Amino acid sequence: MASNLDLSRAQPRGTNPSRDAQGSTFRSVELGLLALSTLIVCSMYVLASLGAKGRMPDRLWLFLTVVVAISLGMHVAITKFAPRSSQILLPLATLLNGIGYVEISRWNPAHAEYQALWFFVSALGVVAFLAFVRRIRDLDRYRYLTLLSAVALMLAPLVPGVGESVNGARLWIKLGPISFQPVEIAKILLALFFASYLSSNREMLTVPTNHLGSRTWVSPRALLPLLGAWIFALLVLGVENDIGFAMLLFALFISMLWLATGKRSYIIMGITLFIGGGAIASQLFHQIHSRISIWFDPWNAVNFAGAGRQLAMGWFSLAAGGITGTGLGLGQSGQSVTFITSDMIFAAIGEELGFIGIIVVLCAFAMFIGEGFRIAQRSNSDYVRLAAAGLTAIVGFQAFFIMAGVLRILPFTGITLPFMAYGGSSLVSNYLIVAILLRISDENAREVQGGEVRAAVFKR
Numbered sequence: 001m002a003s004n005l006d007l008s009r010a011q012p013r014g015t016n017p018s019r020d021a022q023g024s025t026f027r028s029v030e031l032g033l034l035a036l037s038t039l040i041v042c043s044m045y046v047l048a049s050l051g052a053k054g055r056m057p058d059r060l061w062l063f064l065t066v067v068v069a070i071s072l073g074m075h076v077a078i079t080k081f082a083p084r085s086s087q088i089l090l091p092l093a094t095l096l097n098g099i100g101y102v103e104i105s106r107w108n109p110a111h112a113e114y115q116a117l118w119f120f121v122s123a124l125g126v127v128a129f130l131a132f133v134r135r136i137r138d139l140d141r142y143r144y145l146t147l148l149s150a151v152a153l154m155l156a157p158l159v160p161g162v163g164e165s166v167n168g169a170r171l172w173i174k175l176g177p178i179s180f181q182p183v184e185i186a187k188i189l190l191a192l193f194f195a196s197y198l199s200s201n202r203e204m205l206t207v208p209t210n211h212l213g214s215r216t217w218v219s220p221r222a223l224l225p226l227l228g229a230w231i232f233a234l235l236v237l238g239v240e241n242d243i244g245f246a247m248l249l250f251a252l253f254i255s256m257l258w259l260a261t262g263k264r265s266y267i268i269m270g271i272t273l274f275i276g277g278g279a280i281a282s283q284l285f286h287q288i289h290s291r292i293s294i295w296f297d298p299w300n301a302v303n304f305a306g307a308g309r310q311l312a313m314g315w316f317s318l319a320a321g322g323i324t325g326t327g328l329g330l331g332q333s334g335q336s337v338t339f340i341t342s343d344m345i346f347a348a349i350g351e352e353l354g355f356i357g358i359i360v361v362l363c364a365f366a367m368f369i370g371e372g373f374r375i376a377q378r379s380n381s382d383y384v385r386l387a388a389a390g391l392t393a394i395v396g397f398q399a400f401f402i403m404a405g406v407l408r409i410l411p412f413t414g415i416t417l418p419f420m421a422y423g424g425s426s427l428v429s430n431y432l433i434v435a436i437l438l439r440i441s442d443e444n445a446r447e448v449q450g451g452e453v454r455a456a457v458f459k460r
Helices: 002-010 028-053 060-081 089-107 109-132 136-158 183-200 202-206 220-239 243-261 264-284 286-296 307-321 345-377 382-406 424-459
Strands: 163-166 169-175 178-180 210-212 215-217
Touching (some): 028 089, 060 089, 060 109, 089 109, 089 345, 089 424, 136 163, 136 169, 136 382, 136 424, 183 202, 183 382, 183 424, 202 243, 286 307, 345 424, 382 424
Antiparallel strands (some): 210 215
16 A cells, blocks of 8 residues: 555656556547548548549448448557557558558459458457457567467468469468468567567577687577578478568568677678579479569560569559549559559559659558657567567568569569558458557557656655
């Protein structure tokens, strides 16, 4: 009793423990930004219908009600379970999701209905995670269980009768009427495993202890479990014919290794492995060879008859958009570009919203990534810091790879654009990343506030 009394007396004037780090019980910043993003998305939805059909969209009030109800439900859950967390992550995610949904409903109404359903499932996932996982550090206890779960999920599509191949990549499993990509969840689990292993073996990976001539080297034993998990993941993805997630896991592994140790030699090693591994993989795996061939020469007659044509039509769409775009509902890309709502949704956005719209999308991703790294920087635990940085890097690398692929900066991978492209597995996993980052930022704010209270106690 005395201890509680002392703490309450020690609180600075005007401090309320029920308030978040910004001093707002109701998270007014988040609520205001959610209202703004909802207004933008609904306006775009109306404009797209007016441009394409010349009339207001059907069931507009139903659309508005669903968007507001789901967004408000997540806001209320965050206010209850993570009141001190970041107030801009959710609005940014819903804005990107909404812009993507407008393009999906524009070109494939059936897909739009499924995407709305997955948005609801994603919201349930955010609420459930925040309600049941109160401390991210607790996940550090299950390091190898996390790794085994990731491995099981990645191997699941190879199981006969369960896994199925779509467009040459065997990444899907089908359970009754439901199909999803387990690798989307596996990438999150692998990021958590890398964070756990690197945080506990950071010194061994940083301080050279082995001597070879006049030089000292880091003990290779510290790298073996990490390299084993990474190489196994890449081999499985190679067998499953998926270059996109292989590149994503490679970039995630090297970036987290560098973040944990700060040694540039790992970056050099990573670039060397990437070049050498890419050259070998292009000879062993047909899909990788085909992707690289299209990257070098998409206009080749053989390439243009396949995926090269998809890319070329996407470039024509981007060119038609120009600076300001053709206008919502006035583009033509959906008639010529295959997989316009998934692989090539970036081209659809560039056509109807133009270069300005692309800049807005890039800025939204940049703010999301910047906020994720800010959350990581404020963490006191090495494990939490690396987990936040790794999960943020997943979103950043995934967005970069697909946008760079469409623009021919990198080989086209067909990986989904986070929050925007059609796909339930991707949407659920990305919102799960949002939930984890929200939990971490709430923990950071609680630790800061607890430190201020303790400092006030000692001062008195």
